[in-house]
Amino acid sequence: MLLFALSEILYHRFKIRVEFTRKLVHIGTGIISLLFPILLAIHWSVLLLCGLFAVILVLSLKFNLLQSIHAIDRKSAGSLAYPAAVYLCFVTQAYLDDRYIFYYLPLATLAICDPMAALSGKKWPLWPYMILGAKKTLTGSIVFFISAIIVAFLVWKYAHGSNLGFQELSIITSIALMATLAEALSKDGYDNLTIPISTIAGLYILLP
Secondary structure (H helix, E strand, C coil): CHHHHHHHHHHHCCCCCHHHHHHHHHHHHHHHHCCHHHHCCCHHHHHHHHHHHHHHHHHHHHCCCCHHHHCCCCCCCHHHHHHHHHHHHHHHHHHCCCCCHHHHHHHHHHHHHHHHHHHHHHHCCCCEEEECCEEEEHHHHHHHHHHHHHHHHHHHHHHHCCCCCHHHHHHHHHHHHHHHHHHHHCCCCCHHHHHHHHHHHHHHHHCC
16 A cells, blocks of 8 residues: 555655656566565465455446556556466465465566566667557566566576586576566466466466
């Protein structure tokens, strides 16, 4: 709620553009969600929080509230897809015997790499392209891929605490590429689901 309040103040009082206030909420929500495995023991608690988050967003759309999130000139399901992605990641790591990399890596990639790609693509809209109706820029995709590798490297070090050899670096690069392709092929905010799903799939397939 404090995060919503901050974004509303920045949007209405300081006239910060909605694209930036949306990304602030996007990143902030992701960082807060990274605390869930530490603070919450069962998935029902996460389902309740994510459900309440979704209800707030639905009501704010209905009553034209939270303009710092919704005042965009395009159709987007991203706000509602985000809590679904958080719950999916939590259930996945719990089902896989608390392998926390299945929670932290998908959400960290979504929270950090996606807004970085969007903002850089808007600031430097070089080499635009469109696949399956999704309009992207090569600049944004490159920034996403590079940041995804960095995030995966840091999360891997945190989760495993070991040095990375050629095999580990290959896995990290492959997962970053899968997430980049998922983002490039997604439109209307559904990358908030496809990025975590592709990352989870990459981890499940490639991890020994």
